Amino acid sequence: MTSPTDAILEGLDESQMAAVTALDGPVRIIAGAGAGKTRTVTRRIAYACARGDWDPRRVLAVTFSVKAAMEMRARFTALGIGDDVTAATFHSAALHQLRRVWNDICEAPFPHVSDDQRDAIDRAIRRVTNASDTSPQTIRDVQAEINWTKVSLIAPEDYGRVCSATHRTPPADLDAERFADVIRAYEQEKTARGQIDFDDILLLTCHVLDDFEEAAASIRSSIGWLTVDEYQDVSPLQHRLMRLWLGGDGRSARAGAGGNRNVCVVGDPAQTIYSFAGASSYDLLHFADEFRPLAADITLNTDYRSTPQVVSYANRVLAAAPNRDDYLILHSGRETGPRVGHTVYADDTEEAHGVAARIARLVKGGVKPSDCAILTRINAQQPALCAALRAQGLHYRVRRDSGWQNSALADDAQEKLALLEAKGLSVAASSVTVSTIHASKGLEFPYVFIIGCSEGLLPYGSPGPGEGLEEERRLLYVGVTRAERGLHMSFARAKNEGAYQGRSPSRFLS
Template structure:
């Protein structure tokens, strides 16, 4: 069983919950009492470990579901945790973000503690900051308002009183936010609070502050909350701010029933008040706590893990003492590649071309991501992918459930669900309903809005298939309920397009192939990272980017910003210990040290040039070099794959990608040993499909 598999809910009991867990994950799951600190590296199955811990506690009778509060940092993570718990046969556990949990308590206790109606919650600070600047006769353009909004948020999460702001900001090197001196910023902070009072509104940080204040000042309210929630789990604990830690302490009181999970090497939100000190000091603050380290990486190949370990090996400061040396559990894969381009436009075009080759070879676009340091780098990549005919999704753009086609589709599904008869195939019914909304089996050839609309509807179709597989017997009403829950949690289904995202936005996600672009001085580390602490956070950003990849990781940089511009950029200092001394320009690249590849770079058996792309190495030739296989054999394999995929209820590429089928045709193996040497035919697939494939080839 892999780290993403779990028992079906119909057969779940306490013992089955532990099936498939490795020794360390099992230790987490079975340590139900007292303080527990889980140091979990990237890809080590931390979400699996803590959800199985909760499920084991419930099924063994140690936990009452509605007395467990699991706290996450994103609504998406909370939604995923609820889904996993439901599939483990556990309902009623509260999995929420800090803000959602606090807001729920604040709404309930405000009338009896403060009286009256809770003030309205504003989503954006910008209008209030602009009003505060107006009152102080300060000019306020968009950039200044953005910077001052961030500074106001920082003062709140760091529990800094406006009267102490200048002293604390000076000591911590806050510079001049918005280009203003610190005393002026302090006046803006105070005036911002006056503006909120005049408008009778509160902001997101106030939700935490007010909840903490009520719990601190009203022992009766605190006792009620502590009676309700007996066991706490906190995910991504390295990102906890002082304000969030204060609230957690008040929730706990004198009790020790808390399990925290985190990785100091993935602390990338220091600008928002996140600090790993709470994680690193947990054993000292909770004497007798159990510390478990998860270091078995199930996500990435040894090559990706080796690169990540190497980049982090030179880390310094507070985080260095908590660095986890990951141990890859997957079979070997392609080596990392390092490519230099002349300029940003050439880099975007080169990356788009490699992605297009991957997609043509059978790789699903949704399994590929391009990550960058700043959102401004996205534009060139969007244009290049559009020119290459590759669909893409910009993470952080319009929310999935806010799209008109998605809202209209949910209305149609809800209407049909009222008259749907039980026992019908959910996937077939969903396709029939969405056909009236413009969905078709085949993706449109057009790009732009037409393609994006189809991809949104296709995501709903695939979600229906996933729901039918995980919970047999589900109908349209169950699909609508799932969509409503996901909409509330902003847990969008996967859209079939290449993901474009910043390093920060990619946190917590993963893809088969990841391209990291702009890995150069000035971008990574960013030019305004001046202190050693700032530079180390940039190193951790790169580490987070690398560890998003399951199989292929490609790093690149451009010497100039624009075509014909001065070639003043240099590769990032973080690559010095891992990249070849002279990465070639353009298409090909070399192998990083530590990838456990004793032989030289693999070369194309047609043209003799080095192979770097994962799909090229799988074929043992460049995708654009002439093939040498029997088309009839290839078509027979495709026919077998189609029938097998249909019987298994999975997409065809899950059985084998086109690239793997081509590699099989070109190698024409006659034994399982020979078949196993083909990239893409791992042990599980060899056991499941090996005899069938050899039978097709023999015929």
């Protein structure tokens, strides 16, 4: 009879097995697209708990979305460790910790977590500029910049120096000093309302761990073993919180020099696509220096999701990257499939109808609508696609790029929806997915159509050499690796019928 621990190890390849059985000390797993990352991480936790080496009630697995956390929980249940292990986003884990210790450190009621910053930001802008009116776009731009300063751990008094050193331009036609005043006014607005925002959850938790010894000890005692998924996307704020969870002070040169060293990080530098929001693959790439000596350093580079044709295309997208050595070269674990398709259309409308017609033919041939996804660079490309799908009689669901961490906190209804989606029981199960590439991260589809593969869209804005261009390259790589079997790339030579056909194919196309 197979033992429970042996059953957990069944079906793992050699690299996955090495990762799953490395249970003590700092572990880094560089996991390429489709390499079984979630499978490996969940089995590692289940294996350690089944052996009795870990107490499941003191295991924390941190993800970047509610959907990913729900998937982890479902896998833990299937692996026999049920609800004892905590799988949560950074923000939901930190919020739970704050609520648990709040009454011990503060007499005031717990502040309201605001899910809409716009009014407070609007008032802050008008207080500083004496403007009578603020456009929605200005509010969005200011909000994004305030969020960036927080996750980058940049205080208002340091903002001007950072802008000067990095040639960063504040939004809303404000100079750096005036923008720092807007940040201060925004914080005052929130305080007056008894509110905190999304990033304040992490900042407050760091403050508690830094300055309240008993509360910090209580929080740390609940975390015996920490796993951080999508580690290439951690911001400086999240990295600091992670170090404080482990018992470091968040400032020392080597976070692994003291405190809890039972930490496993998992990520892929080639899938770093949120640099604009403060994320960086630096901590993943330098984990071995920060936490040396590592107990294990594992690479998972066999893609079990995509065919050799898709994997070869993905590798070619990254081939010209100046830091190519930082990225894995993937190998497909699947049988051969169709070649990657390329189509050039006259204009955007023709492209939308052409792609919708291709999907209609697939569906007519027996493919489920939910097996198909159309990926766009920006939200503005999507209405034409939706109209074309309607004309073909196809149902669709839209996933918009509305902020890279908006799904990190959720109410019960959102969690139930995420669970239904994970089980294929939501309306999405009978619908074509129309999504930005950013919003498709973590998803996979048998058939993927990436539209708008022209200079100006992919890469967006046609940037010159530098990090902006490399972020766009990684973004296309993420889009390509969503495809399991069929991948089709297309672009239109003009926006409208009869317009000047001046668009050229993306430099990333191979």
